[in-house]
Every structure is written in C-alpha cells, then in structure tokens.
Amino acid sequence: MLRVRCLRGGSRGAEAVHYIGSRLGRSLTGWVQRTFQSTQAATASEASCAADDNKATDPLLNDCPVCSYNEWDPLEEVIVGRAENACVPPFSVEVKANTYEKYWGFYQQFGGQSFPKDHLKKAVAEIEEMCNILKMEGVIVKRPEPIDWSVKYKTPDFESTGMYAAMPRDILLVVGNEIIEAPMAWRARFFEYRAYRPIIKEYFNRGAKWTTAPKPTMADELYDQDYPIRSVEDRHKLAAQGKFVTTEYEPCFDAADFIRAGRDLFVQRSQVTNYMGIEWMRRHLAPEYRVHIISFKDPNPMHIDATFNIIGPGLVLSNPDRPCQQIELFKKAGWTVVQPPLPLIPDGHPLWMSSKWLSMNVLMLDEKRVMVDANETSIQKMFENLGVSTVKVNIRHANSLGGGFHCWTCDVRRRGTLQSYFD
Numbered sequence: 001m002l003r004v005r006c007l008r009g010g011s012r013g014a015e016a017v018h019y020i021g022s023r024l025g026r027s028l029t030g031w032v033q034r035t036f037q038s039t040q041a042a043t044a045s046e047a048s049c050a051a052d053d054n055k056a057t058d059p060l061l062n063d064c065p066v067c068s069y070n071e072w073d074p075l076e077e078v079i080v081g082r083a084e085n086a087c088v089p090p091f092s093v094e095v096k097a098n099t100y101e102k103y104w105g106f107y108q109q110f111g112g113q114s115f116p117k118d119h120l121k122k123a124v125a126e127i128e129e130m131c132n133i134l135k136m137e138g139v140i141v142k143r144p145e146p147i148d149w150s151v152k153y154k155t156p157d158f159e160s161t162g163m164y165a166a167m168p169r170d171i172l173l174v175v176g177n178e179i180i181e182a183p184m185a186w187r188a189r190f191f192e193y194r195a196y197r198p199i200i201k202e203y204f205n206r207g208a209k210w211t212t213a214p215k216p217t218m219a220d221e222l223y224d225q226d227y228p229i230r231s232v233e234d235r236h237k238l239a240a241q242g243k244f245v246t247t248e249y250e251p252c253f254d255a256a257d258f259i260r261a262g263r264d265l266f267v268q269r270s271q272v273t274n275y276m277g278i279e280w281m282r283r284h285l286a287p288e289y290r291v292h293i294i295s296f297k298d299p300n301p302m303h304i305d306a307t308f309n310i311i312g313p314g315l316v317l318s319n320p321d322r323p324c325q326q327i328e329l330f331k332k333a334g335w336t337v338v339q340p341p342l343p344l345i346p347d348g349h350p351l352w353m354s355s356k357w358l359s360m361n362v363l364m365l366d367e368k369r370v371m372v373d374a375n376e377t378s379i380q381k382m383f384e385n386l387g388v389s390t391v392k393v394n395i396r397h398a399n400s401l402g403g404g405f406h407c408w409t410c411d412v413r414r415r416g417t418l419q420s421y422f423d
Contacts, residue, residue, distance in 0.1 A: 063207070064177045064206070064207045064208055065077070065202075065203045065206045065207065065208055065412065065413060066174055066177050066178070066179050066203050066208035066209070066412055066413060067174075067176065067177050067413050067414070068174040068175075068176075068260075068411050068412065068413055068414040068416075069175075069176060069260065069262050069414070069416055069417070069418045069419070070260050070261055070262055070310070070313075070414070070416065071259065071260055071261070071309075071310050071311065071364055071411075072310070072311060072312045072313070072364040072366065072367050072414075073366065073367075073414035073415055073416030074365070074366040074414060074415040074416070075139050075363075075364070075365050075366065075411055075413075075414055076138075076139065076140060076413040076414060076415055077139065077140040077141075077142065077411075077412040077413040078134060078139055078140070078141055078142070078363075078409050078410065078411050078412060079141075079142045079143070079144065079168045079172065079196070079199060079409065079410040079412055080127065080130065080131050080134070080141055080142070080143060080168070080408060080409055081127070081143075081144060081164070081165055081166040081167050081168050081403075081407075081408050081409070082124075082127070082143060082144055082146060082164070082165050082166060082195070083120055083123040083124045083127055083164065083166055083398060083401060084120075084124055084146045085114070085146060085147060085148055085149050085150070085164070086114070086115050086120055086123075086149065086163065086164035086166055086401060087112065087113060087114055087115065087149040087150050087161055087162060087163055087164065087188075088106070088107060088110040088111050088112065088113055088114070088115055088163075088352075089107070089111060089112075089160075089161075089163045089186060089187075089188035089189075090107075090111040090112050090160055090161060090187075090188060091104065091107040091108050091111045092160070092186075092187060092188075092223075093223050093224070093225055093227060093245060094185060094186055094187070094223055094245050094246065094271070094272070095107060095186065095188070096227075096229060097227050097229055097244075097245035097271050097300075098186075098245075098271050098272070098300065098302050098353075099352070099353060101229075101231070103352050106352065111161075112150065112152070112161040113150070114150065115352075115400075115401065119350070119397055119400060122397040123395075123397040123398040123400065123401060126393075126394060126395045126396070126397055126398045127395065127398055127408065129393065129394075130371075130393050130395060130398075130405070130408070131143070133371075133391060133393055134371075137365055137369070137391060139365070140413075142199050142412070144165040144168065144195035144196050144199065145165070145194070145195045145196075145197075145198055146195075147162070147165065147194060147195050149161065149162030149163055149164055149165075150162070153190070153191060155190070155217070155218070156217075157217050157218055157219040157220070158187050158218055158219070158220075160187040160188050160190065161188065162188055162189070162190075162191060162192065163186070163188040163189055163192065164192075164401065165192055165195035165196065166398075166401050166402070166403065166408065167256070167401075167402065167403045167407045167408060168196065168408075168409060168410035169255060169256045169303075169305070169403070169406055169407045169408070169409060169410055170182070170184060170189075170254045170255055170256045170303070170407070171184060171189070171192055171193060171196065171254070171255060172196065172200075172255055172410040173255035173258055173410075174410065174411065174412060175260065175265070175285060175289060176209075176288075176418065177207075177208055177209055178208070178209035178210070178211055179200060179203060179208055179209070179210055179211070179412070180211045180212075180213060180255065180281075180284075181193050181196075181200070181210075181211070181212040181213060182213060182253055182254055182255040183213045183214055183215055183216050183251060183252050183253060183277065184252065184253075184254050184272065185216070185218075185222070185246050185252040185253075185254065185271075185272040185273070185274075186272065187218050190218060193212075203412070211284070213251065213253070213277070213280060213281075213284075214250070214251055214280065216250045216251065216252045217250065219249070221247065221249040222246060222247055222249045222250060222252065223245055223246060223247065224243075224244075224245050224246075224247055227243075227244075227245045235299035235300050236299040239297075239298060239299050239300070239301060242269070244269065244270065244271050244274070244301075245271050246271060246272060246273075246274045247274070248274055248275060248276050250276065251274065251276040251277040251279075251280045252272065252273065252274055252276070252277045253267075253272070253273035253274070253277030253278065253280075253281065254270075254272045254273055254302070254303060255410075256303035256304065256305060256406075256407060257270050257272065257273040257302075257303055257304050258281070258291075258304065259304050259305060259308060259309065259310050260310070261310050261313075261421050261422070262418060262419045262420050262421050263288065263289055263290060263418065263419070263420040263421075263422075264289070264290050264292060264420070264421065264422050265281075265285070265289055265290070265291050265292070266291075266292050266293075266294050266304070266308070266310075267281070267291060267292070267293055267294070267304070268293070268294060268295060268296065268301055268304050268307075268308075269293065269295065269301070270301035270302050270303070270304075271300065271301060271302045272302055272303075278291065278293060288418075292326075292329075294308070294324055294325065294326045294329075295324075295325045295326070296308065296319075296322040296323065296324055296325065297322055297323050297325070298322040303407070305361050305404075305406045305407065306319070306354065306355065306357040306358055306360060306361045306404065306407075307319045307322045307324075307357070308324055309360055309361065309362065309406065311362070311364050311370065311388075312364070312367050313367070313419075313421055314333075314334060314335045314336060314421065315335065315336050315338065315386075316330060316335060316336075316337055316338070317338050317339075317340050317360050317362075318337050318338070318339055319339075319340070319357055319360065320339040320340075321357070322357075333421070333422050338382070338386070340359065340360040340379050340382060341378035341379055341381075341382055342378070343356040343357055343358070343359035343360075343376065343378075343379075344359065344375060344376055344377065344378060345358070345359065345375075345396070345399070349396065349399075349400070350400045351399065351400055351402075352400055352401070352402065353400075353401065353402030353403075354399070354402045354403065358373075358399050358403065358404035358407075359373060359376045359378075359379050359404070360379065360404075361403065361404025361405060361406045361407055362379075362404065362405055362406060363405035363406050363409055363411075365391065367388075368387065368388055368389060369388065369389050369390075369391060370383055370388050370389075370390055370391065371390075371391045371393060371405045372390045372391070372392060372393075372405070373392070373393065373394065373395060373396070373399075373404070373405075374392040374393055374394040375394060375396060380392065393405070395408070
C-alpha cells in the first residue's frame with residue numbers, strides 16, 4: 001500500500017502532486033491536482049475565517065451581518081414576520097395541547113383554511129406600520145418570503161397544511177454571529193423555514209454562521225396521542241407533574257422558549273421544547289455559553305417571552321400569574337425583578353394562539369427604548385417609571401395570530417459585546 005503524507009500548499013505540495021502522479025500513472029494525476037487545489041482553497045478559507053474570527057473579537061472591526069448576544073443592546077437589524085396568507089393549522093394533538101378550549105371549534109372548522117380575511121388584512125397593515133416605525137428608529141428591516149401556506153404536503157410520517165411565517169422568533173435564534181434554525185414541534189410548521197432561507201443565505205454569504213438543528217420526523221411517537229386535556233385544571237395538573245404533549249422521541253424546540261443574557265441562556269421545557277432539544281442546544285453552545293432550565297407555574301408552557309422577558313442588564317419582567325420557580329437565582333445575582341401590570345386586551349378580542357400577556361412581549365430597541373403596544377397604557381407607565389421611553393405601535397389584530405413585538409421579530413444584529421451577567 002502506498003502511504004502519502006499530506007502536504008499543505010507551497011512548493012512541497014506541488015512536488016507531492018508530481019510524485020504521486022508518477023507512482024500512480026497519468027490517469028490519476030488530474031484527480032490529485034484537483035484534490036491539491038481543493039486543499040489549497042480550504043487552507044485559504046480557513047485563514048480567511050480565522051481572520052474574521054479575530055475581527056469579531058473587536059466590536060469596531062466586526063462587520064458580520066449577524067451579531068446579537070442579548071435582548072437589549074442597541075438594535076441595528078431585525079427580521080419582521082408576515083401575516084400574508086396565514087392559515088389556521090389543522091387541529092392535531094399538539095395544536096390542541098397548546099390552545100384554549102374555547103377556540104377548539106374554530107380550529108376544527110377552519111383548520112387548513114385562511115384566518116379570517118378581514119382580520120388578516122388589518123394585521124398586515126399593522127405590521128407594515130410597525131416596520132415603518134422601526135425604520136424611522138434607525139433599524140434595518142428584513143422580511144420573509146410570502147408563501148402559500150394552504151398547500152397540503154405529505155412526508156413518510158404525516159400530512160398537513162402550513163401555517164405562516166409570522167413569528168421569526170419561534171424558528172430563529174441568534175447567538176453571537178450564529179443564526180440557528182429551530183426544529184419546531186408543530187407539523188403545520190414543518191416547512192416554515194423555507195420563507196426565511198433567502199435571508200439566511202444572504203447572511204451566510206456575508207460571513208455569518210448558519211446552523212440547522214436536527215430536523216424532527218414529527219412521527220406519531222413524538223407526541224403523546226392520549227394527552228388528557230379536558231380543562232384548564234387538567235393542564236395545571238399535567239404541567240405540575242412535568243407532563244407535556246411532546247415526548248422525548250427526538251429533539252425538538254421552538255427558539256422562542258430561549259431568552260438570552262450574554263453567556264447565559266435560559267430555557268423552559270414546554271409543550272414544544274423537550275429535554276432532548278435543550279440538551280442539543282447545551283452541547284452545541286458549550287463551553288462558551290451556558291444553558292439553564294427554568295420553570296414556571298404555568299398550565300400551558302409555550303414560549304418564554306410572555307412569561308419571563310429579560311429587558312436589560314440585571315432587569316427582567318416576570319409574569320405575576322406564572323411565577324418563576326428559580327427566581328432566587330436572579331435575585332442572588334443582584335437582578336431587579338419587575339412584575340408587569342395586568343394586560344388591557346378586551347375579553348372579546350380574539351386571541352387564537354396566545355394569552356393576554358402579550359402585553360409584556362415587548363421589543364427592546366436599546367436599554368432606554370422599548371416598542372410597546374399603543375393600547376397598553378399601564379405597561380407604558382411602568383416603563384416610564386423605569387426610565388425607559390416607549391415607542392408605541394398598535395398591533396392588536398396581529399396579536400390574534402399568536403405574538404407580540406418580541407414574537408413578530410428576530411433581532412439579527414445588536415451593537416454590543418459578549419459579557420457575563422451572572423459571574
């Protein structure tokens with residue numbers, strides 16, 4: 001057997017090409033030359049990446065389009081979702097476990113069809129106005145591609161229609177200069193990533209890291225098909241027992257179950273995020289980042305940012321209806337824990353996928369500016385008392401699709417550096 005020591009680049013590499021060619025014959029010389037050229041290209045690429053990494057350590061030199069370490073550094077670029085073509089997801093077991101009983105008839109009747117057209121039209125207009133205001137505040141705004149979500153699709157394990165590309169927070173998580181696609185748990189969201197791929201490819205071509213977490217099969221085994229929900233009391237009991245509709249069959253998580261504070265990320269086990277998904281993230285981000293599991297007295301945990309929203313260094317909004325079981329961790333670190341006031345959304349306003357606590361689902365433009373709903377005067381006053389000025393936008397109809405400002409956005413770039421707030 002011929003053993004060849006690999007030589008990278010330079011005249012020695014060229015000599016290796018000629019030597020191997022003479023030993024193996026002319027027929028393989030071309031293949032060896034191509035391999036050598038590929039090795040040279042890889043070496044040059046590694047050198048370029050190393051140079052980029054060195055740049056990234058200096059915020060003045062960092063020109064990567066993706067860079068965000070927390071929820072409050074000055075916002076420079078954001079992805080904002082789309083309400084266009086949004087469809088009601090089919091009433092499958094995982095949808096039933098995440099929605100309120102009073103809307104089950106709505107899902108059974110309209111699953112696979114458009115959300116009410118008039119309501120969608122108003123939501124689209126609200127989000128367009130939100131984008132305009134963000135631009136006026138100096139933020140670059142990107143949007144996902146419009147897609148027909150009513151198209152039925154089939155995999156070897158299930159069939160479904162789509163839902164929307166309204167909530168980039170659910171599918172995308174930015175950690176430093178890396179953008180991570182989440183392996184979400186709803187079958188109606190299996191192909192949602194397609195709406196964001198053009199943007200992500202652009203970021204990748206400009207130097208960002210791009211990771212796609214393991215795509216779940218969403219086979220029946222991922223879900224407890226007999227998940228016993230009949231009432232809110234059932235939900236409380238099951239949540240207290242640590243039982244959820246998603247099993248540990250394979251990793252799954254929604255990015256919105258994570259919240260960032262520099263080197264520390266906090267996550268909840270929820271109806272859409274299992275322990276396998278959390279462990280995948282922990283291993284993927286270690287050792288530079290630490291992932292902590294926290295929990296709440298919540299009958300229907302799904303997405304952390306209307307329950308526990310970090311809004312500044314040492315400052316967190318904690319939902320009084322869903323107290324955090326590990327709140328002492330934050331208090332011992334010297335953090336200020338603020339309980340937001342009760343939301344003002346009228347009882348008659350449709351919230352097909354969320355609770356009224358979207359009032360605290362705010363987007364920080366920086367430590368002293370926050371985007372908040374124009375109708376939520378109580379929380380506006382709370383922020384003003386904290387010394388934070390409010391940028392008011394009305395997105396009531398957009399709320400009905402399951403998200404507030406934090407949900408409707410993914411902050412791609414914030415001007416700041418990686419720090420630890422818990423050492």
